[in-house]
Amino acid sequence: MLKLEGLHTFYGNIEALKGLDLTVEEGEIIALLGANGAGKTTTLNCISGLIPPRRGRVFFDGEDITGHSPESLVARGLIEVPEGRRIFPALTVMENLKMGAYLRRDQPEISRDLDYVFNLFPILRARAGQSGGTLSGGEQQMLAISRALMGRPRMLLLDEPSLGLAPLIIRNIFDIIRQINMERGTTVLLVEQNANLALKVADRAYILTTGLITLSGSAEVLMADEGIRKAYLGG
Amino acid sequence: MELFLDLLISGLTKGSIYALIALGYTMVYGIVGLINFAHGEIYMIGAFIALIASLALSQAGLAGWGLLVSVAAAAVVYSAMYGWTVEKIAYKPLRGSSRLSPLISAIGMSIFLQNYVQLLQSPNFLTFPSLVPELGFLAPVSHIVNSTQLFIWLATALIMTALTVLIKFTRLGLSMRAVSQDPDMARLSGVNIDRVISSTFVIGSALAAVGGLLIGCYMRQIDFYIGFLAGMKAFTAAVLGGIGSIPGAVLGALVLGFAESFAAGFISSDYEDAVAFVLLIVILIARPGGLMGAAQTQKV
Numbered sequence: 001m002l003k004l005e006g007l008h009t010f011y012g013n014i015e016a017l018k019g020l021d022l023t024v025e026e027g028e029i030i031a032l033l034g035a036n037g038a039g040k041t042t043t044l045n046c047i048s049g050l051i052p053p054r055r056g057r058v059f060f061d062g063e064d065i066t067g068h069s070p071e072s073l074v075a076r077g078l079i080e081v082p083e084g085r086r087i088f089p090a091l092t093v094m095e096n097l098k099m100g101a102y103l104r105r106d107q108p109e110i111s112r113d114l115d116y117v118f119n120l121f122p123i124l125r126a127r128a129g130q131s132g133g134t135l136s137g138g139e140q141q142m143l144a145i146s147r148a149l150m151g152r153p154r155m156l157l158l159d160e161p162s163l164g165l166a167p168l169i170i171r172n173i174f175d176i177i178r179q180i181n182m183e184r185g186t187t188v189l190l191v192e193q194n195a196n197l198a199l200k201v202a203d204r205a206y207i208l209t210t211g212l213i214t215l216s217g218s219a220e221v222l223m224a225d226e227g228i229r230k231a232y233l234g235g
Numbered sequence: 236m237e238l239f240l241d242l243l244i245s246g247l248t249k250g251s252i253y254a255l256i257a258l259g260y261t262m263v264y265g266i267v268g269l270i271n272f273a274h275g276e277i278y279m280i281g282a283f284i285a286l287i288a289s290l291a292l293s294q295a296g297l298a299g300w301g302l303l304v305s306v307a308a309a310a311v312v313y314s315a316m317y318g319w320t321v322e323k324i325a326y327k328p329l330r331g332s333s334r335l336s337p338l339i340s341a342i343g344m345s346i347f348l349q350n351y352v353q354l355l356q357s358p359n360f361l362t363f364p365s366l367v368p369e370l371g372f373l374a375p376v377s378h379i380v381n382s383t384q385l386f387i388w389l390a391t392a393l394i395m396t397a398l399t400v401l402i403k404f405t406r407l408g409l410s411m412r413a414v415s416q417d418p419d420m421a422r423l424s425g426v427n428i429d430r431v432i433s434s435t436f437v438i439g440s441a442l443a444a445v446g447g448l449l450i451g452c453y454m455r456q457i458d459f460y461i462g463f464l465a466g467m468k469a470f471t472a473a474v475l476g477g478i479g480s481i482p483g484a485v486l487g488a489l490v491l492g493f494a495e496s497f498a499a500g501f502i503s504s505d506y507e508d509a510v511a512f513v514l515l516i517v518i519l520i521a522r523p524g525g526l527m528g529a530a531q532t533q534k535v
Contacts, residue, residue: 048423049422050419050422050423069422069427070419070422070423070425071422071425071426071427074423074424074425075425079423080423082419082420082423086417086419086420086423088412088413088416088417088420089416090412090416091409091412091413091416095409095412098409099409099410099413099421099424099426100424102406102409102410102424102425102426103425147424151424151425
């Protein structure tokens with residue numbers, strides 16, 4: 001469904017990605033793991049169109065989408081939940097959700113999706129009239145995921161959904177990522193620093209080290225491998 | 236008492252016109268973080284188009300309210316086109332460069348438009364027709380309020396209401412607010428930023444054009460230079476209220492209109508213009524965020 005071929009990006013003279021290859025099949029949950037500064041967020045931004053790669057290609061559904069604008073990719077169902085959640089702070093929760101459905105015109109279906117996300121995260125229904133900036137970190141993450149779901153994604157790009165959240169809330173959010181994947185068949189590319197957590201929900205994983213994929217394989221194999229656990233997963 | 240009432244009325248009238256211009260500054264700043272110094276020139280161009288249209292259309296036989304509405308429509312449409320073009324030529328190519336570049340480009344655009352109108356139209360003051368028909372029911376109080384003033388207040392109030400509805404309740408308004416809060420996230424939600432920016436310039440220019448038409452009706456003369464001072468004052472009003480805030484721009488404009496009017500009446504009309512800028516300095520020292528602006532949380 002998604003294929004990255006030899007991606008190179010630069011920030012000034014610093015090469016952030018050095019020829020990255022990655023594939024995601026339809027219906028999979030893929031974890032992209034790595035230390036701080038390895039290039040995980042850059043990879044997602046390359047896919048979503050925020051930072052077009054200097055070299056290399058991005059394919060979605062077999063079509064070359066390299067250099068396409070983020071708004072055109074949203075229309076194709078490729079939707080990113082960026083790092084730090086990026087809730088519109090002065091819009092209400094409801095308006096944030098409406099922004100997620102910005103490109104859609106099918107009002108009855110939008111209402112159904114609204115019910116769906118309110119059932120996933122009932123707290124958002126209670127907060128619907130409140131401005132986004134007043135939510136707690138966990139609620140903001142729930143809203144960020146819900147906002148993306150309002151765009152009917154075929155593929156979700158999730159950037160560090162666990163960042164700064166309490167363990168209990170993290171578990172809830174990861175359960176729901178799984179649930180979305182099963183119920184709606186949404187493909188997920190998940191960027192995480194918390195490797196143990198990510199490997200529990202993922203089918204396969206890639207490990208990124210300073211701009212290159214150094215390792216990939218099924219989540220179980222990676223979890224079981226003693227050497228890998230020591231090197232990448234903090235024991 | 237009579238003097239006080241007079242000053243109140245002229246303050247409200249001027250404040251209304253400042254508000255129409257100040258909204259354009261504050262909306263553009265809210266969306267792209269740019270002070271569009273050519274905005275005063277759009278107001279001036281609006282006044283000139285209104286003058287040209289009124290001459291042409293009254294030749295064609297229009298009169299009364301029909302004439303006023305057609306003139307307003309012409310001024311709004313043409314000025315919106317100017318505003319749209321200014322953005323495409325002077326600002327869009329500079330997006331993503333340092334903050335100073337579009338500012339210099341704005342000043343250049345302002346000087347260009349002044350000279351353009353001076354060369355194409357006239358370097359002199361031109362008489363502007365009184366386009367607002369006399370309202371019969373105002374006759375008993377016409378020494379206090381005339382129909383032009385009443386029309387300016389009502390038109391401004393109506394436009395403010397329409398703008399508020401647009402920003403609060405429409406899809407375009409929602410996308411404008413989203414872009415002003417987080418442009419990248421707005422793109423990741425599917426918003427075409429270029430279109431939102433263009434719409435902002437078009438709306439701001441349309442409001443300024445109405446201001447230009449109204450100032451013509453009120454002062455009864457215009458020249459190519461009226462945009463400079465009015466633009467500066469409206470900019471002051473926007474900063475006074477808190478740049479980026481729409482209710483702030485209206486509040487700042489009214490405060491400025493009253494302050495000028497009372498200074499002219501009670502101190503001396505020589506100080507009328509100075510008051511605006513003294514007020515600006517005081518506000519910037521005492522409350523840098525403006526009257527309704529957020530506390531300064533911007534990271535540098």
